[in-house]
Amino acid sequence: MTRTAALKVLAGKKLTDLAPTELAGALAAAERVLVDVGTGDARTAYRQAVAHPEWLVIGVDPAWQRMTETAVRAARKPAKGGAPNLVLVSSAIETVPAALHGVADEVTVLMPWGKLLRGVVLGETDVLSGLRAVAKPGAPLEISIGTSIWRDPIPLEIRDLPELTPEAVASTGLADRLAALGWQLADVRLVPHTELDTISSSWARRLGSGATETVLHLRAIAVDPRDPVRPQDAAAEPGQDAAGEPQRDV
Ligand SMILES: C[S@@+](CC[C@H](N)C(=O)[O-])C[C@H]1O[C@@H](n2cnc3c(N)ncnc32)[C@H](O)[C@@H]1O
Numbered sequence: 001m002t003r004t005a006a007l008k009v010l011a012g013k014k015l016t017d018l019a020p021t022e023l024a025g026a027l028a029a030a031e032r033v034l035v036d037v038g039t040g041d042a043r044t045a046y047r048q049a050v051a052h053p054e055w056l057v058i059g060v061d062p063a064w065q066r067m068t069e070t071a072v073r074a075a076r077k078p079a080k081g082g083a084p085n086l087v088l089v090s091s092a093i094e095t096v097p098a099a100l101h102g103v104a105d106e107v108t109v110l111m112p113w114g115k116l117l118r119g120v121v122l123g124e125t126d127v128l129s130g131l132r133a134v135a136k137p138g139a140p141l142e143i144s145i146g147t148s149i150w151r152d153p154i155p156l157e158i159r160d161l162p163e164l165t166p167e168a169v170a171s172t173g174l175a176d177r178l179a180a181l182g183w184q185l186a187d188v189r190l191v192p193h194t195e196l197d198t199i200s201s202s203w204a205r206r207l208g209s210g211a212t213e214t215v216l217h218l219r220a221i222a223v224d225p226r227d228p229v230r231p232q233d234a235a236a237e238p239g240q241d242a243a244g245e246p247q248r249d250v
Pocket of ligand 1: 042
């Protein structure tokens with residue numbers, strides 16, 4: 001008998017298993033579910049949770065030790081800064097547990113690095129599929145990357161990565177890879193620091209009022225992976241549905 005991998009979450013400074021019934025209760029009670037992938041120290045996720053107590057905010061990051069300070073704060077009573085609607089999950093997005101599949105009304109990726117950055121810049125299947133797996137159909141994916149990472153001194157780990165620009169999204173085939181994996185590109189643009197609050201006041205705050213960063217912002221919508229890339233299938237073979245295709249677990 002196979003068992004679903006447990007959801008490893010932060011409870012204060014420790015990692016613990018979240019009972020499926022507890023997660024189900026939190027999901028059912030939430031007006032909206034935001035999944036912040038590569039949440040880092042989880043301060044942005046915490047701010048979102050405090051600002052929207054009716055939401056469930058789920059931060060996902062494999063480097064769980066960096067989330068402990070925020071987890072301790074979130075575990076306090078709400079009157080003392082607690083955020084019972086914040087769940088911090090220890091996981092890489094490419095191996096995100098099934099318990100989080102199809103839960104998100106919105107997915108955010110803010111200032112990614114490492115595998116997450118490579119995955120979104122190159123359109124790697126494991127990362128884009130992991131992001132798609134957590135999303136509900138129609139959910140937006142909001143990716144923000146500070147463009148200064150492509151200015152000298154460029155971090156060693158991204159020297160071989162093409163700079164992500166609005167033009168590159170089309171010319172490198174990233175838009176097609178997104179579409180093939182269930183993400184339809186809705187918008188991609190460079191947002192100057194003076195306009196950061198037009199994409200998110202929380203992100204603007206995260207970067208600080210003195211920031212001069214221009215941010216590459218990419219927005220995509222969770223769709224059926226086949227729709228945007230092979231619309232001719234429906235016309236060419238009327239009556240044939242997805243039966244011949246492996247179904248996604250979303
Ligand atoms: C620069 S930090 C940004 C943190 C946060 N989003 C913020 O804006 O403060 C990038 C984060 O991406 C996480 N990350 C890298 N690869 C990842 C992956 N495959 N899945 C999920 N998170 C990943 C890292 O552990 C790191 O915490």
